[in-house]
Amino acid sequence: MPVPAPDVVRAADAELVVTDLARSRWFWVDALGFEAIEEDDEVIYLRGYEEFLHHSLVLRKGPEAGLRRLSYRVRTPEDVQRAKDFFAAKGLPTQDVPAGTTRGIGEAVRVEDPFGFPVEFFHHAEQGPRHVQRYDLRRGAEPSRIDHFNVLTPDVQAAHDFYAELGFRTSETIEDADQIYAAWMFRKPTVHDIAFTGGAGPRLHHIAFFVPESHQILRACDILGSTADHGHIERGPGRHGVSNAFYLYLRDPDGHRLELYTSDYYTGDPDHQTYRWDVQDPRRRDFWGHDVVPSWYREGSTALGLDGAPKELVHPPVSEETVHVGADGLGVVTEAELQRS
Ligand SMILES: O=C1C=CC(S(=O)(=O)O)=CC1(O)O
C-alpha cells in the first residue's frame, strides 16, 4: 500500500551556516535590504517585505559554511506526519523537530531525501508583522519573499521522478535525446519551488528571492558597484529563457549563491504543459544568448546531513557544460578537466 505524499504548499524557509555573522549581516541586510526581524550572536532571521510568516531565511553562525535545511510548508498539521511516513517508508532518515527550534515555526519533520539533501516539512507558523505596504522600511533591492530552491545533483532524472512522486509538477526542462540536464518543478502556481541542476551533489546551487520589478535588480547592482563590492555579482542581470524571469545571481561572503528574481509566470491550471528546451539552444539559460559563467555551473554550497556532517559529493557522468557549445562561450570541456577544476 503506497504511503500518500504530504500536500506541499511551497518552498517557505531555509537555513544557511555562515562563518562570519557580522560580514553576512552587512551583505544580506545593509547591502541587499532584507529585514533582520530577529537576531542574536549566533543567528539572524531575515525577512522579505512581502513575507507573511516570521522570516524568509535563517543565517546561523558555524565553523564551516553549508546548507542546513530547505523547508517546505505543508497544508495541514497531518501533512507533517504524512511527510515523515512517506520518507520513512522509503528507508530514508527522519528527525522530529520540536516547535520553536526555528523561531516562528511549529513542530516539523526533517528528512534526508534520496539525493542527500536536508529537507524539512512544517505546517504551524507564526504570522509576522504585515510589512507589504511599509514602503518607509524598504531598502536595497527591496526583497519581497523566498521563491525557490535550486540544487546540484548528479542524476536530474532520478530527482525529477522522486519529486514528481512527492506531488511536484514540471514547468520546464533542459534536455536532449540522451538525457535531461535540468528540471524546474512546482507546487505553488509559479515556475518552480525546486530546480535540479545537473552537477556534483548534493550541493545547494542557490536560494531565490522574488523582488517587485527588474528595477530592484538593477539597484542591487548599482549598490554593490557603489561600495566596490561588485565582486559579489556572479551572473546577470539578464532575462532567463527558462522561467522568463529577470534575474541576478550574487554570492554572499561565504560563497552561498542567491538569485534575485522577478516576473516569471503562472502555472496553476491542471493541464499546464511542460516546456522543454534543447540543451543546444543558446537562449535557454539567458534569453539574450549571454554566456553562463563557468562558476555558475561548477560551484555550490555543501549540504549538511541530519547529523550536521558535510555530505560526500557524487559526480555526474556527463554535464551540460561539457555538452553545450555556443552561448555559454565555454566550448567543449572534457569531464576530466571539469573534475580537476
Ligand atoms: O530560477 C531559475 C530560472 C531559470 C534558470 S536558467 O539559467 O534560465 O536555466 C535558472 C534558475 O533555476 O535559477
Ligand SMILES: [Fe+2]
Ligand atoms: Fe533560480
